[in-house]
Amino acid sequence: MPASKVAAQQPLVAIAILNYNGADYLERFLPSVLQTTYPNAQLFVIDNGSTDDSIDRLKKWGFERFMATADQPFPPAQSADRKIPRYYIDLPENYGFAEGYNRGLAQLQHADYYVLLNSDVEVSPDWVEPLIHCLEKSPQRAAAQPKILMEAQRNLFEYAGAAGGWMDHWGYPFCRGRIFSELEEDQGQYDQTQEVFWASGAALCIRSQLYHQFGGLDADFFAHMEEIDFCWRLKKGNYQIYVCPKSKVWHVGGGTLPPNNPRKDYLNFRNSLVCLLKNLEGGPTLFLLLYWRLLLDGLAAIRFLKDGKWGSIAAIVKAHWHFFFAFPKHWKKRAEIKERLAAYAYQKTPRFNTAGYLRKSIVWLHFAKKVKTFKDIEQ
The missing domain is CATH 3.90.550.10 (Spore Coat Polysaccharide Biosynthesis Protein SpsA; Chain A)
Structure with missing residues (x-):
């Protein structure tokens, strides 16, 4: 042929x-x-x-x-x-x-x-x-x-x-x-x-x-x-x-923003919070999780303080500030996502597929339990 x-x-x-x-x-x-x-x-x-x-x-x-x-x-x-x-x-x-x-x-x-x-x-x-x-x-x-x-x-x-x-x-x-x-x-x-x-x-x-x-x-x-x-x-x-x-x-990685760049830290911390706000189910669980997530980000800032990474600490503060400032804008996106799910979900069944979701804290497992490889995670 x-x-x-x-x-x-x-x-x-x-x-x-x-x-x-x-x-x-x-x-x-x-x-x-x-x-x-x-x-x-x-x-x-x-x-x-x-x-x-x-x-x-x-x-x-x-x-x-x-x-x-x-x-x-x-x-x-x-x-x-x-x-x-x-x-x-x-x-x-x-x-x-x-x-x-x-x-x-x-x-x-x-x-x-x-x-x-x-x-x-x-x-x-x-x-x-x-x-x-x-x-x-x-x-x-x-x-x-x-x-x-x-x-x-x-x-x-x-x-x-x-x-x-x-x-x-x-x-x-x-x-x-x-x-x-x-x-x-x-x-x-x-x-x-x-x-x-x-x-x-x-x-x-x-x-x-x-x-x-x-x-x-x-x-x-x-x-x-x-x-x-x-x-x-x-x-x-x-x-x-x-x-x-x-x-x-x-x-190669880091071609646009290299590791340990405060701009990269800012984008990662801000965008992670926005990602949660847009995609988690609503109700008290969402706000409780966001609250604890903000505290965990604070612990990350303490780690940066121990390492003398002042730019990264400022990046976390800036990320949180911008997250709250733009909260209404990102909250409105939840309605758009819901509309798209109703129109385009697979077989018209908007159901959260949980494959690849760990119902534990990787922060706790890695930093407290010293888990270093994926195979060591008890799923």
Whole structure:
């Protein structure tokens, strides 16, 4: 059978890389993405108003500018002279991770699947096939991530996703292979495909229709934890999130904001609270949990004080202040989520899918009980 017919029988996948002043990352990691073997994929770099020479380099590498129109709502099919067609979408300013993707993907709605891929990720040639194979097994499977390893130490799991994301009772995310800053060595211990709570935004494969039906990423998050918020909404609609370790990628991490950056601390603490407010069930339980969560954040500030991290302490104070200031705005989003669940939940049954949810405190287990690996957690 001709290659063109084989490709046409496969779901159309739009690999979307959001870029902001990341020309060096593109030069370093795009070659691996261009070797992707999946037969019906197209590559898009969504440039978030870069001020470096990203666009000039993309043009040099054969990328063509794309903007959806009525006459051309999606790019032409795969050409014969290259393995994967390549395009760039030129946004006028830096909208942040969340809104940058929303604006770019709005032009790519003819794809069956999106793969949101960070610019600082190296991929293996056959990394897309396991993700699509996993999701195609059931329409209830909404999103999936590969196994994510460190690019610098390739035998270690990487912080942003590792072997699949979990969530504890107090809203703290952790991963198979990563608890807080404790990273495990990959020895094949998490190589089974498994349902999880959230999939990493560093390499997130998702059904395009569901991305738009559930409102995309929350632009108010700007960056950090927006993928957890989105996956939580999907799970409230009885959809499933998976990790598919047969797909493997290597992530630099901290490309935009390095570790121990107060700006990153601010976004993580603020967005985590917003995520809880938006997605937890209402009533006294919600406010009691938020109260205890604020106290736990205070304990985190004490740890920062012991380490002399004054910028991180200020970041927590600022995060709490902005959370309360914007409380009414985020509270209103609960009604919108409810409407979307009523309209688009799987089989019209908006039921919270609890796979990947730990009914304990990972903070207590890690810092008090000295649990350092995912396998040591008594679930």
